[in-house]
Amino acid sequence: MSDSETADLETFRDETRAWLEANCPPEMRKPATSDADVFWGGRNAKFSSEPQRIWFERMRDKGWTVPDWPKEYGGGGLSAAEHKVLRAEMARMGARPPLSSFGIWMLGPALLKYGNDAQKNEHLPKIAAGEIRWCQGYSEPNAGSDLASLQTRAESDGDDFIITGQKIWTSYANYADWIFCLVRTDPAAKKHDGISFVLFDMTSKGVSTKPILLISGYSPFCETFFDGVRVPKSHVVGTINRGWDVAKYLLQHERAMISGMGERGVGRPLGQIAADSVGTDAQGRLDDVMLRGQIARFDVDEAALAACAERAVDLAKAGQAHPAFSSAMKYYGTELNKRRYEILMSAGGVDALEWESERSKQGARPRAWLRTKANSIEGGTSEVMLGIVAKRILDLPGA
Amino acid sequence: MALVLTEEQSMLRDSARGLISDKAPVSHLRHLRDSKDPTGFSKEFWHSFAEMGFAGLLVPDEFGGSGLGYVEAGVVMEEIGRTLMPSPFLATSVVAASALNRGGNAAQKSEYLPKIASGSLLATLAIDEGAKHRPLQTSLQAVRAGNGFKLSGAKALVVDGHVADLFIVAARTAGSAGEREGLTLFLVNPAAKGVAIERTIMVDAHNAARIEFANVEVTADSVLGEVDQAASLLDGVLDIGRGAVAAEMVGLSDEVFGRTVEYLKSRKQFGKLIGEFQALQHRAAELYVDIEITRAAVMKALQALDADVAKAASAVAVAKAASAVAVAKARAGTTATRAVQEGVQMHGGMGMTDQFDIGFFMKRARVCEELFGDANYHTEQLARARGY
Numbered sequence: 001m002s003d004s005e006t007a008d009l010e011t012f013r014d015e016t017r018a019w020l021e022a023n024c025p026p027e028m029r030k031p032a033t034s035d036a037d038v039f040w041g042g043r044n045a046k047f048s049s050e051p052q053r054i055w056f057e058r059m060r061d062k063g064w065t066v067p068d069w070p071k072e073y074g075g076g077g078l079s080a081a082e083h084k085v086l087r088a089e090m091a092r093m094g095a096r097p098p099l100s101s102f103g104i105w106m107l108g109p110a111l112l113k114y115g116n117d118a119q120k121n122e123h124l125p126k127i128a129a130g131e132i133r134w135c136q137g138y139s140e141p142n143a144g145s146d147l148a149s150l151q152t153r154a155e156s157d158g159d160d161f162i163i164t165g166q167k168i169w170t171s172y173a174n175y176a177d178w179i180f181c182l183v184r185t186d187p188a189a190k191k192h193d194g195i196s197f198v199l200f201d202m203t204s205k206g207v208s209t210k211p212i213l214l215i216s217g218y219s220p221f222c223e224t225f226f227d228g229v230r231v232p233k234s235h236v237v238g239t240i241n242r243g244w245d246v247a248k249y250l251l252q253h254e255r256a257m258i259s260g261m262g263e264r265g266v267g268r269p270l271g272q273i274a275a276d277s278v279g280t281d282a283q284g285r286l287d288d289v290m291l292r293g294q295i296a297r298f299d300v301d302e303a304a305l306a307a308c309a310e311r312a313v314d315l316a317k318a319g320q321a322h323p324a325f326s327s328a329m330k331y332y333g334t335e336l337n338k339r340r341y342e343i344l345m346s347a348g349g350v351d352a353l354e355w356e357s358e359r360s361k362q363g364a365r366p367r368a369w370l371r372t373k374a375n376s377i378e379g380g381t382s383e384v385m386l387g388i389v390a391k392r393i394l395d396l397p398g399a
Numbered sequence: 400m401a402l403v404l405t406e407e408q409s410m411l412r413d414s415a416r417g418l419i420s421d422k423a424p425v426s427h428l429r430h431l432r433d434s435k436d437p438t439g440f441s442k443e444f445w446h447s448f449a450e451m452g453f454a455g456l457l458v459p460d461e462f463g464g465s466g467l468g469y470v471e472a473g474v475v476m477e478e479i480g481r482t483l484m485p486s487p488f489l490a491t492s493v494v495a496a497s498a499l500n501r502g503g504n505a506a507q508k509s510e511y512l513p514k515i516a517s518g519s520l521l522a523t524l525a526i527d528e529g530a531k532h533r534p535l536q537t538s539l540q541a542v543r544a545g546n547g548f549k550l551s552g553a554k555a556l557v558v559d560g561h562v563a564d565l566f567i568v569a570a571r572t573a574g575s576a577g578e579r580e581g582l583t584l585f586l587v588n589p590a591a592k593g594v595a596i597e598r599t600i601m602v603d604a605h606n607a608a609r610i611e612f613a614n615v616e617v618t619a620d621s622v623l624g625e626v627d628q629a630a631s632l633l634d635g636v637l638d639i640g641r642g643a644v645a646a647e648m649v650g651l652s653d654e655v656f657g658r659t660v661e662y663l664k665s666r667k668q669f670g671k672l673i674g675e676f677q678a679l680q681h682r683a684a685e686l687y688v689d690i691e692i693t694r695a696a697v698m699k700a701l702q703a704l705d706a707d708v709a710k711a712a713s714a715v716a717v718a719k720a721a722s723a724v725a726v727a728k729a730r731a732g733t734t735a736t737r738a739v740q741e742g743v744q745m746h747g748g749m750g751m752t753d754q755f756d757i758g759f760f761m762k763r764a765r766v767c768e769e770l771f772g773d774a775n776y777h778t779e780q781l782a783r784a785r786g787y
Contacts, residue, residue, distance in 0.1 A: 271787025286787050296782035303726040303781075304696035311402035311695040318403050328688045389687055390680035394660055398675035 025051035041130025059098035074128030103127030137181030173222035197243035255330035274347035334375035432604035455516025462512035473646035480650025495522035502624035541570035560608025561598035645731035652738035700727035732774035
């Protein structure tokens with residue numbers, strides 16, 4: 001980087017810091033405490049608080065719900081280096097993302113790469129502005145880890161497809177306005193070659209959803225049923241029957257998103273949280289030697305993973321990243337997050353077992369602990385990730 | 400700063416790799432071991448190393464060095480780790496050069512640093528006394544005598560101790576074992592009266608010695624830094640050594656891993672390449688992920704050490720570097736241990752033979768793990784730094 005670029009970046013940092021200080025409400029400078037506290041946008045969106053509304057609208061108006069998207073689609077048009085600065089400055093003050101959205105994390109990048117102009121103009125600005133909430137129609141009852149064996153049919157009928165079948169583990173399908181969905185358009189082709197990636201409105205005739213009650217007591221996932229849903233062929237992203245390319249590209253983004261779920265570097269350090277419940281000895285050390293060791297080993301691994309995540313971004317910027325590396329990060333990040341919650345449960349002891357009390361915020365910790373068990377399943381299991389590393393990065397035979 | 404090598408650093412890596420893999424592959428270490436070589440490294444090769452500018456890599460330009468940083472030192476250490484080359488680079492060019500450059504007065508710097516850069520002087524830090532690395536437990540006594548001091552006590556795991564021309568000895572001038580106050584560093588001539596050196600042949604066939612000091616007289620001029628106040632200097636120098644050893648362990652782990660993956664692709668059992676078995680694929684993939692994460696952590700630590708210098712050792716930068724180094728050395732230890740164990744296991748019976756190189760990596764990893772504190776030590780340091 002030249003001296004003048006470095007100077008420009010420092011100017012950008014100063015301006016960004018000043019703007020964030022002036023515009024981020026104090027309530028938005030700490031992590032969300034529950035799912036209800038997260039703003040997801042959509043036709044039926046409601047703000048849970050006034051600061052949440054203010055923060056979202058200010059960031060949206062600056063294009064910073066999607067800082068690195070082009071301005072013509074409602075983005076901030078930031079370079080990779082500027083985006084890194086913005087993320088660092090937001091992290092510094094603990095500012096939470098103004099908008100959570102599968103449109104931002106997953107569909108948007110896929111549309112930017114594979115969408116035609118009409119699709120980009122139609123959907124990207126609404127994602128950036130939080131107007132449409134998206135869900136992902138990938139897994140099916142008989143297509144989990146083996147996603148490409150999916151059976152939801154799309155039969156040709158003039159300019160339309162007629163879609164029939166069932167999806168499962170569709171996150172927030174019951175709240176979503178639109179779905180990006182994998183369907184089989186050529187049942188005679190080999191399993192990877194007959195799939196298309198299609199977009200449609202969840203209010204279309206023939207779509208229904210049914211929430212699934214999970215071990216956490218929450219229902220973030222649904223079963224989603226399609227009974228003869230009519231979808232124009234113009235809603236296919238990329239080429240018909242080449243949807244697997246789009247699906248794989250999107251999965252890389254999904255894995256990057258999930259590997260980042262482990263709240264790294266925000267909130268209180270584990271050692272301090274544990275001190276609240278187990279106490280400290282005369283030297284100020286945790287009064288549970290083995291737990292202290294577990295936490296310290298976790299902290300070592302977490303700090304190392306944070307360095308690796310930073311390096312992954314830098315490698316991508318330098319054009320040296322392996323496209324399958326997100327699978328490596330997804331594997332390690334999710335396993336680490338499970339470890340984090342096992343430690344939190346151990347540190348909390350009896351207090352972390354309460355499920356319904358006000359004192360426990362309706363069992364926030366045990367429910368979050370149970371939620372993390374899905375991290376190493378959703379978006380490709382740990383075993384599938386290791387298989388991808390073995391095959392695509394290590395080039396091991398027959399994998 | 401981006402966590403990738405710059406173009407200049409990549410070129411440095413390529414030239415170090417070219418030189419080391421050509422002149423000092425693992426067979427070089429094997430030959431030194433089997434011939435019971437009295438110096439334990441190749442003097443001739445050390446001179447070509449110096450001519451390339453590596454011996455004085457961290458020595459400032461004004462003293463005839465290259466004036467490069469810790470990331471660059473790590474680049475060279477990583478290449479050394481790939482072939483396990485026995486070399487004075489760690490003890491002399493990284494640790495001793497840093498101690499002299501940071502703690503030395505003008506006379507000490509101009510006497511020793513140019514000789515280090517030219518490859519004509521070997522130096523080493525004598526720190527450990529017990530079985531484990533515990534710098535603050537230093538109890539080798541230095542008592543005032545006339546204008547100077549008398550040193551009495553013993554040191555262990557002194558790298559290159561039997562070939563060094565200069566010892567940098569950590570001693571206690573005040574206080575008692577465990578205290579930060581009262582530590583002093585001395586420059587000691589190995590030929591001084593009362594110094595007894597026992598070369599210890601170690602498991603990894605790299606150089607080390609036990610050294611006894613019996614009323615060894617040194618002058619006041621031989622104090623490096625301030626009397627009683629060496630703890631901070633020592634922290635910084637040890638962290639540099641830790642970062643360098645961590646980089647060596649990344650190179651070592653990566654090399655073992657590469658050899659192991661090649662073996663998985665060529666060895667057949669049950670009519671299949673063993674790399675087709677999912678049980679081995681997943682273990683190889685886990686190890687890959689471990690190594691990549693550790694590589695990033697080590698690079699982060701070396702950059703933090705460079706930033707510590709750039710920011711004129713501000714308290715924040717020093718603390719940040721110390722934590723990054725603790726993370727790096729702890730990770731490097733567990734990762735290298737895993738890499739060499741998987742390496743031997745996946746090579747099966749061949750991995751157990753002396754004829755096969757993989758065992759050399761296991762032996763060196765074990766020594767690197769103990770050098771300047773093992774994974775447990777550094778995990779403990781991180782816990783303390785974070786206040787729990």
